[in-house]
Amino acid sequence: MASTLPVLDLALLELPDAEQAQYLAELRETARDVGFFYLVNHGINPQLLKNVQSITRAFFALPDEEKQRVSMIHSPHFRGYNRAGVEYTREQRDQREQFDIGAERAALTLQPDDPAWKQLQGPNLWPQALPQLRPVIHAWQQAMTDVALRLLRAFAKSLSLPPDAFDALYGTHPNEHVKLIRYPGQDAAASQQGVGAHKDSGFLTFLLQDDQPGLQVEVAPDQWIDALPKPGAFVVNIGELLEIATNGYLRATVHRVVSPPAKQQRISIAFFLGAQLDAEVPLYQLPPQLAAEARGPTSDPSNPLLREVGWNYLKGRLRSHRDVAQRYYADTLISVKS
Numbered sequence: 001m002a003s004t005l006p007v008l009d010l011a012l013l014e015l016p017d018a019e020q021a022q023y024l025a026e027l028r029e030t031a032r033d034v035g036f037f038y039l040v041n042h043g044i045n046p047q048l049l050k051n052v053q054s055i056t057r058a059f060f061a062l063p064d065e066e067k068q069r070v071s072m073i074h075s076p077h078f079r080g081y082n083r084a085g086v087e088y089t090r091e092q093r094d095q096r097e098q099f100d101i102g103a104e105r106a107a108l109t110l111q112p113d114d115p116a117w118k119q120l121q122g123p124n125l126w127p128q129a130l131p132q133l134r135p136v137i138h139a140w141q142q143a144m145t146d147v148a149l150r151l152l153r154a155f156a157k158s159l160s161l162p163p164d165a166f167d168a169l170y171g172t173h174p175n176e177h178v179k180l181i182r183y184p185g186q187d188a189a190a191s192q193q194g195v196g197a198h199k200d201s202g203f204l205t206f207l208l209q210d211d212q213p214g215l216q217v218e219v220a221p222d223q224w225i226d227a228l229p230k231p232g233a234f235v236v237n238i239g240e241l242l243e244i245a246t247n248g249y250l251r252a253t254v255h256r257v258v259s260p261p262a263k264q265q266r267i268s269i270a271f272f273l274g275a276q277l278d279a280e281v282p283l284y285q286l287p288p289q290l291a292a293e294a295r296g297p298t299s300d301p302s303n304p305l306l307r308e309v310g311w312n313y314l315k316g317r318l319r320s321h322r323d324v325a326q327r328y329y330a331d332t333l334i335s336v337k338s
């Protein structure tokens with residue numbers, strides 16, 4: 001069993017088609033067997049990455065009062081700030097503070113019969129005390145969307161599907177979710193749950209870690225390996241949408257973060273590429289050889305995987321942010337077991 005994550009080089013996608021076969025097979029097998037890897041040579045300007053990291057530190061260093069002004073409780077779209085201990089994973093509180101940003105779009109006017117997930121679309125909250133945050137995050141969100149779509153097309157090719165097979169799913173409105181995260185250090189006697197074990201709900205996740213360890217990946221039942229920070233690389237993982245789309249051939253791997261020791265902290269910046277909220281994930285026809293190896297999507301009664309993208313995404317948001325759910329989605333909580 002590997003003790004570190006595999007490394008994949010995005011620049012190899014520029015090879016002529018005839019020379020790509022081995023690389024695409026490696027991409028497919030890594031995504032299938034581990035579901036997590038380091039991505040190097042991704043082409044994102046290192047200065048942009050530095051800027052994103054330093055503006056994130058500046059955000060968390062703001063006085064609590066400023067952060068509370070952009071608290072998520074003000075947003076029916078699940079945007080904004082949460083202090084540590086407010087979010088839940090597997091019924092336990094996560095010890096991390098975070099700031100969520102989504103695709104910057106106007107809120108929709110809902111009709112009585114509209115599905116609740118339509119309320120997920122809307123504007124972000126931005127702190128007045130840190131005006132540079134918005135342009136830096138927008139630039140990063142755009143750059144990450146480009147990289148994520150390149151990688152998604154490579155996945156389609158690696159599965160012998162047309163390269164644009166997934167394009168209709170993310171359409172013109174991909175769900176581009178950025179999360180700035182700070183894990184405060186914890187005393188040995190306190191809860192070490194930075195974020196509890198979970199799968200991500202979208203297509204692909206990219207993590208920009210600092211140099212503090214803590215991220216762990218479940219490579220086999222109850223077997224965890226450390227995804228140690230690797231300078232210049234993203235940690236990439238597969239989300240539930242790719243698991244559903246490939247009938248479980250690709251795997252949305254469970255992962256978690258263990259808190260840093262007291263007096264230290266860990267900063268991680270996540271980019272989640274999701275599909276358009278009104279899309280439904282079809283079951284893609286894989287070639288017989290791959291189809292025979294598909295395991296079917298995992299069935300976990302506490303986490304059903306839903307083909308309707310809006311519902312699958314809302315499921316995760318309602319579970320994580322109980323206070324926002326109570327305030328804006330009370331009717332949905334009654335009608336949907338999340």
Ligand SMILES: O=C(O)CCC(=O)C(=O)O
Nearest residue numbers: 181200207215257268270
């Ligand atoms: O902190 C990290 O690097 C991982 C965060 C994570 O898994 C998540 O927010 O879904």
Ligand SMILES: [Fe+2]
Nearest residue numbers: 198199200255
């Ligand atoms: Fe995650």
